[in-house]
Amino acid sequence: MAKHAEPAKYAKHIVSPDPIIDPCWDPVFKSIFTRDTTQSEIARKKLLSAILEEPVKELSISANEPPVSRLDQRQIRYDIQCLFNSGERADIEMTLYPHKWEVFRMEYYLSRLFANQEIREEKGSYKTLKRSYQISLLARGKLFEDKSFDHRFVYYDPESKIPFGGLTAIITLELEKLAVTAEKAVSAMSEKERWAVFFKYYNDTERQPLIQEITREEEGIAMAADVISGFTAAEVAFFHEMSVEKYELDMRAHAQEAEEIGEARGEARGEARGRAEGEARGWKKGLAEGEARGEVRGEARERARVLNLLKKAGYDTQGIEAALKNSE
Numbered sequence: 574m575a576k577h578a579e580p581a582k583y584a585k586h587i588v589s590p591d592p593i594i595d596p597c598w599d600p601v602f603k604s605i606f607t608r609d610t611t612q613s614e615i616a617r618k619k620l621l622s623a624i625l626e627e628p629v630k631e632l633s634i635s636a637n638e639p640p641v642s643r644l645d646q647r648q649i650r651y652d653i654q655c656l657f658n659s660g661e662r663a664d665i666e667m668t669l670y671p672h673k674w675e676v677f678r679m680e681y682y683l684s685r686l687f688a689n690q691e692i693r694e695e696k697g698s699y700k701t702l703k704r705s706y707q708i709s710l711l712a713r714g715k716l717f718e719d720k721s722f723d724h725r726f727v728y729y730d731p732e733s734k735i736p737f738g739g740l741t742a743i744i745t746l747e748l749e750k751l752a753v754t755a756e757k758a759v760s761a762m763s764e765k766e767r768w769a770v771f772f773k774y775y776n777d778t779e780r781q782p783l784i785q786e787i788t789r790e791e792e793g794i795a796m797a798a799d800v801i802s803g804f805t806a807a808e809v810a811f812f813h814e815m816s817v818e819k820y821e822l823d824m825r826a827h828a829q830e831a832e833e834i835g836e837a838r839g840e841a842r843g844e845a846r847g848r849a850e851g852e853a854r855g856w857k858k859g860l861a862e863g864e865a866r867g868e869v870r871g872e873a874r875e876r877a878r879v880l881n882l883l884k885k886a887g888y889d890t891q892g893i894e895a896a897l898k899n900s901e
Contacts, residue, residue, distance in 0.1 A: 594801060594812060596772050597712035597748065601812060602667035605800045607634060607653055612796040612803075619793020621655065621663060623764035624708055624744060630658045654686070660703040662686060667710045667772075675709075675716060679743050683707035687741050704740045710772065711747045722750035722769060748773040759786045767791050 596602055606617040614631075621629040635654040652666040664686050668675065687705040692698055717724065724745045728737035746765070751773050754766050762770065767787050771794050774780035788795050804812075 594776075594804060594809065596775050596797070596801065597667060597710075598669055598812075599667045601801075602710075602772075603653060604804070604808070605797050606665075608800060610800070612799045616793050616796040616800060617653070617655075619764075619791070619796070620768055621665065621708075623768050623793070624665075624746070625663070625706065626765070632656045632658050652682075661705065662690075662703065663706040663708055665708040665710075667712060669712045671709075671711045671714050671716060675711070676743075679707050679709055679745075683741055683743055702740055704742070706742050706744060708744045709746070710769075711745060711749075712772070713749060715747055715749050716745065717747070720750060720753075722747045722754065723765060755780070755783065759783070759790055762787075764791065764793075767794060771797070 594601055596605060606613055606620065617634070618629050618631060621631075633656045635656075652664050655663045655665065657663070664682060672678070683705060686707065687702075690702055690705075692701055726743040726745075727741070728739045729735060730737070746769055748769055751766075751769055754762065755770050755774060757766070759767065767790070771784060771787055771791075775784055777784075788798050
């Protein structure tokens, strides 16, 4: 690719951080990478190349826009579907707050992306299928307990560790795990790390020197910053309006989820308490019944012992019965 401009030219586009223009917020992320401009195109290709760790040339993108009135619907996705000249395809998205079922959602949409290839034409066959990627940048929270911020999931046999060699992969970047990476020198960071740090700390006032240095060193990130600086007042107002609505919907969803969790925990505690009380009552009842049975058995054994002694003393049956009756 020809050099478009010296990266240092774009450092001036890093302005005072604005919480509304946060590249980790999915509508802003999508606005940066789906514009019909040279800057947006270069930024998108550079980002994909950094994540896939190989040069990428696009053929087309599909940037479906969900309606604003349905921001509360979890199935609505701010994804960017890319088709490369090689025939390979990728779906890339930024998720601000990953849901607890996020990994299953990724797998579902990757399956759809891969299966959407047309192989029924005259020269089509299974061998003409191309690789497909689901790329998810996760802004908040952690999906996995390890310290690595990036993962690439493929099919393999967990026992023999033999890779399946399939054509699908799920790639995740967890931005919450970048604290150590952000302390590295920019020259020591990989392209993928630079992009991740840019997204994570773009609005961090204390990290602005780092963000500006990354922008000077990375052409694709410089282009992304250029797009951000070019947002119009109307677009910023739109982001603000959506952020307020999304905040209200998120709070409502979080409150509902907290209520459901509280109800589930209450039911669990109730069931546990009920089982404990039931077991305690059963134990007490069993103990009382056991003591009663023990007393009966003890009396029977004592009666048999006395009867045996009387027989040995020479008493006949009538005499024994009379003796036992008198003892009562």
